[in-house]
Amino acid sequence: LRRCVFQVTSPNYDKYAAARNVNGSIQLCENTHCCVGYYVIMNGQPKVDYLACDSVEKSCPSSVCETHSHFNNRFLRCVCNTDLCNSNIIWTPESEEPPHTYTYPAAEILKMAVPLAVILLVMFIMIIATKRRSLFKEKKQNLQSSCDDYSLPSPCSCQTVKSPEIDFAHIELQQIVGQGHFATVFQGKYKGSVVAVKVLPADWKPKFITEKEIYELPLMTHAGIVHFLGTGRKPDDNSCFIVLQFAEYGSLHSFLSKHTTSWMSSLKLCQSLAQGLSYLHSDLHSNGVHKPPVAHSDLSSSNVLVTADGTCVLCDFGCSTILRSWSERRCCQSHTTNMEGHAQLGTLQYMSPEILEGSVNLNSSEFLMQADVYALGLLLWEIWMRCSDLFEGGIVPQHLVPYELELGANVTLESLISYVSHKDNRPSIPKHWQLLPQGSALEELLENSWDCEPDARLTAHCVVDRLVSIQSSCSL
Numbered sequence: 001l002r003r004c005v006f007q008v009t010s011p012n013y014d015k016y017a018a019a020r021n022v023n024g025s026i027q028l029c030e031n032t033h034c035c036v037g038y039y040v041i042m043n044g045q046p047k048v049d050y051l052a053c054d055s056v057e058k059s060c061p062s063s064v065c066e067t068h069s070h071f072n073n074r075f076l077r078c079v080c081n082t083d084l085c086n087s088n089i090i091w092t093p094e095s096e097e098p099p100h101t102y103t104y105p106a107a108e109i110l111k112m113a114v115p116l117a118v119i120l121l122v123m124f125i126m127i128i129a130t131k132r133r134s135l136f137k138e139k140k141q142n143l144q145s146s147c148d149d150y151s152l153p154s155p156c157s158c159q160t161v162k163s164p165e166i167d168f169a170h171i172e173l174q175q176i177v178g179q180g181h182f183a184t185v186f187q188g189k190y191k192g193s194v195v196a197v198k199v200l201p202a203d204w205k206p207k208f209i210t211e212k213e214i215y216e217l218p219l220m221t222h223a224g225i226v227h228f229l230g231t232g233r234k235p236d237d238n239s240c241f242i243v244l245q246f247a248e249y250g251s252l253h254s255f256l257s258k259h260t261t262s263w264m265s266s267l268k269l270c271q272s273l274a275q276g277l278s279y280l281h282s283d284l285h286s287n288g289v290h291k292p293p294v295a296h297s298d299l300s301s302s303n304v305l306v307t308a309d310g311t312c313v314l315c316d317f318g319c320s321t322i323l324r325s326w327s328e329r330r331c332c333q334s335h336t337t338n339m340e341g342h343a344q345l346g347t348l349q350y351m352s353p354e355i356l357e358g359s360v361n362l363n364s365s366e367f368l369m370q371a372d373v374y375a376l377g378l379l380l381w382e383i384w385m386r387c388s389d390l391f392e393g394g395i396v397p398q399h400l401v402p403y404e405l406e407l408g409a410n411v412t413l414e415s416l417i418s419y420v421s422h423k424d425n426r427p428s429i430p431k432h433w434q435l436l437p438q439g440s441a442l443e444e445l446l447e448n449s450w451d452c453e454p455d456a457r458l459t460a461h462c463v464v465d466r467l468v469s470i471q472s473s474c475s476l
């Protein structure tokens, strides 16, 4: 049965008060596979009006909720056909603006057209001149390596590095080490080394493809990103698998549940985590290859691994998005339209207020990276809440995920929206941290990472810098 987000904010929807099959913020659809979302535009932003199964609409070809405006652009409506897709809309303010239909007399048109034509001509000449200059520079560089290729490199350099196709017969599966919503992860052996093998059932092929695509981007090798060895297909049931570096401590969640840390080891976890995210977000050009920025979009302590040397590595890129860089706007368009991951939402507790409210423009690169930084702030809090040096007498609270203390383990979308978004609450920072030498710097870093205003948040790169300065100014 289709699962749709259920939320009614307007008292005008009396007839939906008796909506069936509602459990918290989820509705199971009986006679439709379509979810619907009604949004109202307030202060230029869409706010949820009504989300539910769409008992009227029987046709919803899109997997994502692309909005169409109604009533002079005051309302938006979207229908879609994937689980929980109706809380995440695709909305472009410009496209919602009513068309302007002014008419000008011919003389007015001429008056405007002449200066415009002059400006365009000057711009055209400048573009040609710049292109010629860069072509000349490129030619000079290329001459050293290849004398007969003078063509400009393609502006679309979302290249991939073809990964080795691994024969399943060459892998020895040992025990299961993790079970996500989609995959089963095994410890295994490949070419004499211990590896992790993530197996996704054939039904989850789109997830597998997204994840493979991210791992296969150029320059994805980094100490903060789990090392990728290749992919393959199991011949018996056609399930897909990804072979990865084995992280000895498993997920950050299970590490923190079992271990407390010292101040220095907590910093090591935090720094490697922030460095991994900063690298993932980076737009890199090196030796003619390009790594575009990538938003993880499902950061949680279950999607961060801890290696034997006590550092974090990012994993699970099944919801990630390759973003357009400013210099290559044309590039990666096909990737950014892959919004299926967002339709499936991330992990509830780590969703930023703007994602919880479904009021983001998913085409904006910044929004997705800012949402990652919000989750990063929560992860830093989670790590420091298990640091014995930050608790008097070394008595550390047991590991809890964000908002577990306040809202319980089985948190609902509704309760999070109210607690995090409407009331602007965050996980509580122990009062006594104020008395510690690094306390106020930690507090400031957390607050600047999980700010309710996405634009006010630090970038992942700034988080790395802040951690470095915290370390240099205070070593317990």
Ligand SMILES: Nc1ncnc2c1ncn2[C@@H]1O[C@H](COP(=O)(O)OP(=O)(O)OP(=O)(O)O)[C@@H](O)[C@H]1O
Pocket: 177, 178, 179, 180, 181, 182, 183, 184, 185, 196, 198, 226, 244, 245, 246, 247, 248, 250, 251, 302, 303, 305, 315, 316, 318
């Ligand atoms: N490389 C690895 N080394 C050790 N354990 C791993 C590794 N990769 C994954 N795991 C374990 O398997 C769990 C599930 O992995 P992963 O998050 O990739 O699966 P998923 O089905 O995509 O998860 P999700 O439900 O978050 O979408 C992790 O939380 C972790 O405990």
